[in-house]
Structure formats: structure tokens, C-alpha cells
Amino acid sequence: MSDRTVRVRLFGGFRKYGDGREIELVLAPGARVKEVRHALGQRLAELHPDFADRQLLADSAFASATQMLGEDAGVEPGMVLAVLPPVCGG
Amino acid sequence: MANRAEMTDKARGPETAGGAGMAGNAEGIEVAVVESAIDPTRTLARVTDPGHGAETLFLGVVREHNLGRKVLGVSYDAFAPLAETVLREICKEARARWGESLKFAVTHRTGRLDVGEISVAIAVGSRHRDEAYQASRYVIEELKIRAPIWKKEHYEDGESEWLKGHALCSHGERAHAREKNA
Numbered sequence: 386m387s388d389r390t391v392r393v394r395l396f397g398g399f400r401k402y403g404d405g406r407e408i409e410l411v412l413a414p415g416a417r418v419k420e421v422r423h424a425l426g427q428r429l430a431e432l433h434p435d436f437a438d439r440q441l442l443a444d445s446a447f448a449s450a451t452q453m454l455g456e457d458a459g460v461e462p463g464m465v466l467a468v469l470p471p472v473c474g475g
Numbered sequence: 476m477a478n479r480a481e482m483t484d485k486a487r488g489p490e491t492a493g494g495a496g497m498a499g500n501a502e503g504i505e506v507a508v509v510e511s512a513i514d515p516t517r518t519l520a521r522v523t524d525p526g527h528g529a530e531t532l533f534l535g536v537v538r539e540h541n542l543g544r545k546v547l548g549v550s551y552d553a554f555a556p557l558a559e560t561v562l563r564e565i566c567k568e569a570r571a572r573w574g575e576s577l578k579f580a581v582t583h584r585t586g587r588l589d590v591g592e593i594s595v596a597i598a599v600g601s602r603h604r605d606e607a608y609q610a611s612r613y614v615i616e617e618l619k620i621r622a623p624i625w626k627k628e629h630y631e632d633g634e635s636e637w638l639k640g641h642a643l644c645s646h647g648e649r650a651h652a653r654e655k656n657a
Contacts, residue, residue, distance in 0.1 A: 397552055397625030398637040446643035448623070450556045453643060467554050467623075473640030474553070474583060474624025475535045475595050475615060 389414065391460055393425055394467040398441050402429050412460060418447045419456040421466060445470045503570065503578045506562040508555040508624075513582050513593040521580035522600030529604040531611045535595040537588045545631035551585045551594060554623040558583065565617045569599075572613070573606035581614060583624060594626075 394407045402408070410424045422442065430436045446469045447454045460466070500521045519532045537549045566579040578600040588594060597614050601607040618624075620641040627637045 394554070396554055396623065397627075400552065444642045448554070448557055448643075451560060452557075467557070469554065469623045469643050470625060470637070471640035471642045472621070472623055473619065473626055473638045474551070474558075474622045475619045 389462050391416075391421065391462065391464045391466060393421065393447075394465065396467060397470040397472075398438060399445075399468055399470060402436070403432060407465075408432075412462075416460045417456065418454050418458045418460060418466075421447060421460055422456075425468060441470055442468070500578060500580060503576075504563055504566040505580045506559050506566065507582050508553050508558050509582055509584060510586050511584075513584055513596050515593060515596045515598075518580045518582050518596040519598045522578035522598045524576075524578055524600050526576065526602065527578070527600040528602055529607040530598065530600045531604075531607040533595075533597040533611050533615055534593050535615070537590050537592050537594060539590045541628060544628075546590065546628050547631055548587055548589045548629045549594070550587045550627040550629065550635075551583070552625045552627070553583065553585045555585070558622045558624055561622045562614075562618065565614055565621065568617070569610040569613045573610045574601060577601045577606060577610055579610070579614065581618070583618075583622070585624075587629075 389411050391410050391412060392407045393410060395402060395405060408425060408428055410421065410428055412420060412424060426439060426442050429438070429442075448467045448469055449465070454466070505521050515532055515534055519530060522530055537546070539546055562581050562583070566581065569579065570577045580598040581596070583595045584593065595615070595618070597611055599607045599611045599614070601610065621643070623643065625637060625640065627635055629635045
């Protein structure tokens with residue numbers, strides 16, 4: 386695992402990708418959430434040539450275990466994020 | 476913000492799902508995302524207070540049809556740690572609005588549920604009925620658009636589908652949007 390690796394936990398409509406739990410991404414130094422979003426789309430397309438959920442990715446938010454993260458939030462190596470599709474609990 | 480700690484999306488098992496062994500609801504807000512069946516009487520018991528004259532209990536249950544399709548069951552997915560944080564925030568907002576004496580207990584289920592099973596239980600205790608009804612309604616409406624919880628319906632024809640929902644945004648963006656809409 387690269388020292389620039391982050392992990393993105395998968396939920397809802399993203400569960401069908403990868404192992405259904407998380408995707409590892411290698412990011413450039415100084416990456417922010419917006420770069421995570423871009424890298425995740427690229428990685429999902431590599432893993433799944435028929436990946437067709439770019440709109441779902443665009444509509445999704447990112448978070449840590451404790452809070453939502455804005456597009457410009459910094460991402461540090463080793464960080465664990467979650468990609469959160471539009472919600473519909475209850 | 477760095478977050479190097481291991482995160483788990485694991486919902487709580489029955490041993491902590493509002494069981495009799497839990498500590499009292501002294502803070503007045505108790506939330507849980509659980510894997511096991513919800514016992515609504517236990518959820519309701521969490522808001523009991525001798526100073527209260529009203530207790531409401533809202534139950535969300537799995538419906539057998541949606542948009543003209545026969546539904547056999549629903550699978551709920553949740554990012555449990557953040558969902559519990561959000562549920563607690565929602566309850567705090569309701570308490571600030573309808574009274575600091577209000578008590579809340581919110582339990583949301585994950586995993587595969589059959590038709591008729593309880594997906595969410597919301598209990599509110601208050602001095603009088605009006606604030607309990609209003610606070611309960613506030614909690615379920617906010618839960619639906621803010622808590623990181625998702626549902627996948629399973630249909631009679633063998634297909635399954637994640638339901639479309641409400642897009643989340645960061646707290647800052649949400650606050651900004653509220654100010655604009657005020």
C-alpha cells in the first residue's frame with residue numbers, strides 16, 4: 386500500500402462495486418475531496434468497464450466517521466473516507 | 476481533517492440495541508443503528524419521565540408495494556457511526572425548538588427486512604402532547620433527508636433496486652443553503 390493511499394468506504398448504490406466494502410485510491414500530495422471524487426470515478430471505471438454511475442457519484446457526498454466533508458477539505462494519507470449516495474432512510 | 480482511525484459501518488448487535496442492560500437515558504437523547512429486530516416497547520421505555528404527560532411512538536414499517544410494484548422486502552444499509560451522530564444532532568435541534576425537557580429515543584434497523592417489519596422507531600417524551608407530536612414529526616422528516624441510511628427494495632419479479640434519495644452536503648454548505656432559503 387502506497388503512503389499516499391486513502392480508503393473510501395462504499396455504501397448504498399456503490400456496494401455493487403469492488404469488494405462491496407471499500408476502494409483504495411492513490412492520490413497526489415495535497416489532494417482534496419474533489420480529487421478523491423475524480424480518482425474514485427476513474428478507479429471504478431477501471432475496475433468496471435461498464436461503470437455507469439457517474440451521476441450517482443456526482444450527487445454523492447464524502448464524509449469521515451464523524452462529519453461531512455466539503456469539496457475543498459484536505460485529505461491526508463491513510464485517511465478513511467466514505468462515499469455517501471443520496472439518502473433515503475426511514 | 477485527518478481520520479486515521481479504523482472506521483466501521485457495523486450496526487450494533489442485540490446486546491446494545493436498546494436492551495434492558497443499557498444505562499438510563501439520563502442525557503435525554505438515545506440513538507442507535509441496530510442489526511437486530513426493533514422492540515418498540517423498549518424504545519418507548521427509554522423516554523419515560525415522571526415529569527412528562529405525553530409519550531409518542533412513531534414506527535416506520537416495510538410496505539408491500541411502492542410505485543406500483545409488489546415489494547417482498549427491503550435491505551437497509553447505513554454508515555452507522557455518522558448516522559448516529561446525525562440522529563443525535565437532529566434530536567438536539569428538536570429539543571432546542573420544542574423544549575429542553577423533551578426526551579428522545581431513536582432506533583434504526585439495518586439488514587434485510589420483510590414486509591411489516593419495523594425499520595425505525597422514534598419515541599418522544601414531553602410534558603404535553605403537542606410538542607411530542609411536533610418533535611416526532613421533525614425527527615422522522617429530518618432523518619429521511621440527512622441520516623446516511625439507504626434502502627434497497629426487493630420486488631416480486633426478482634429484481635432489486637436502491638431507491639433514489641436526497642443528496643447530502645457538508646454542514647457548511649447546508650447552513651449556507653438554509654440561509655439562502657430563509
